[in-house]
Amino acid sequence: VSDSDTRLRTKARRKTQRPKLHKVILVNDDFTPREFVVAVLKAVFRVNEDQSYRIMMTAHRRGVCVVAVYTKDVAETKASEGTEAGKAAGYPLMFTTEPEE
Numbered sequence: 639v640s641d642s643d644t645r646l647r648t649k650a651r652r653k654t655q656r657p658k659l660h661k662v663i664l665v666n667d668d669f670t671p672r673e674f675v676v677a678v679l680k681a682v683f684r685v686n687e688d689q690s691y692r693i694m695m696t697a698h699r700r701g702v703c704v705v706a707v708y709t710k711d712v713a714e715t716k717a718s719e720g721t722e723a724g725k726a727a728g729y730p731l732m733f734t735t736e737p738e739e
């Protein structure tokens with residue numbers, strides 16, 4: 639095969655290998671205090687106060703908000719950490735994950 643054919647196939651193979659990213663989604667509820675949600679977002683997802691407040695308020699108003707995207711393992715771990723933090727404090731706070739298109 640020609641040089642350019644090889645290059646094309648190499649490129650195609652790399653694209654196939656790129657790991658699919660997964661969204662971590664914050665789900666609204668009626669019980670978890672706003673400040674608690676903001677604190678969990680800062681601790682688990684390392685976002686600053688402003689970003690954390692915006693994410694919390696988007697979920698509060700719209701029902702859900704995408705917090706961040708990670709590889710599958712990291713997304714699932716972070717979602718569990720956030721959900722567990724709520725559970726430990728007696729709140730129904732929930733984070734879910736979903737694969738990106």
Ligand code: NFA
Pocket residue numbers: 664665666667668669670671672675694695697698731
């Ligand atoms: N809706 C909650 C309240 O009014 C705040 C909240 C926002 C909870 C986002 C969960 C997710 N206290």
